[in-house]
Amino acid sequence: MSERQLHREHQSMSIMYGTYADILFVLFPFLVIGMQRLWDGRLYETLMNADLSIAAAILAGLAIGRFVLGLVTNRDLGRYKERIVFFIALTLFVVLGPAIILMLSITGGTEVPGFVAFVQPVLLIIAISLYSTAVSISNILTRDDGQESYTANADEHLTDIAHVPGARHAPLDLPRHTGTDSW
Template structure:
């Protein structure tokens, strides 16, 4: 029991590192732009440019992809369908829509209101939160799907899926040895 819990904790930790690595890779170009603006003495301009909205749109799109992935992973998980659709709608409503509107408004020639300097970082934080939630949900649904398959495999211990995941100890494949007659 503790080995299984330890394995689940290690898997969750690995997923967390992977999730934040994705976020860091998305934010890396925007960090470079912000550092260049800081070097030039124009850090406030970063908050008044559409960069953070672009990053929020990218992360919101990735989150929606993860939510959809969790939705289509296994047909047996239909009971979670409404929750996943809710998170997709939430991502559209809270991040994607406002970030695209800000992006389009900021690229026009109109004067940019000062509240944008506050709204853009908030949108980015919400996008990061929704992306980590999406990865967690997809991970839980996938793990639930795998655990459900593992339970079915215990009833049929020598099925192909148990052998592929290493749930049953089997001897290594015994291949015939080559003889000198083959010409090799």
């Protein structure tokens, strides 16, 4: 395995561990609540309360943030912009909207139907999957693949920005307000 492949594999593993650490930190308070309900003999109550919908909504919000980060980081996305917007819409339509509706319906005071015990875990699993996908897409889009393909074909003695340790994309160039605009 080449040094570049080892570096890419190490980077992918770090991203994976970071992603699942984020998910575990989000789910930790809900795990504590579930363990307390298990201790009290009321574990089924966890499935009938809004806890899992709240966790799914949090993860969906984080996923949308990651998708937007991937969208605004690189100006040269071209064909990928529509795909990212699709994933944002999918996250809103499949997870965030139903999670909010379930939260409002469950806390509304009426009797909670039995299908909620099935729907909430499914929403949470979909939210975890979408967040993992969002992190992967965001990192793929912010990676400098164009430079890597150039240096893969270049001679080893040539210096390139991709060989410089810690080299990053330039920050977004946003126009500054100078106060001299006449309205």
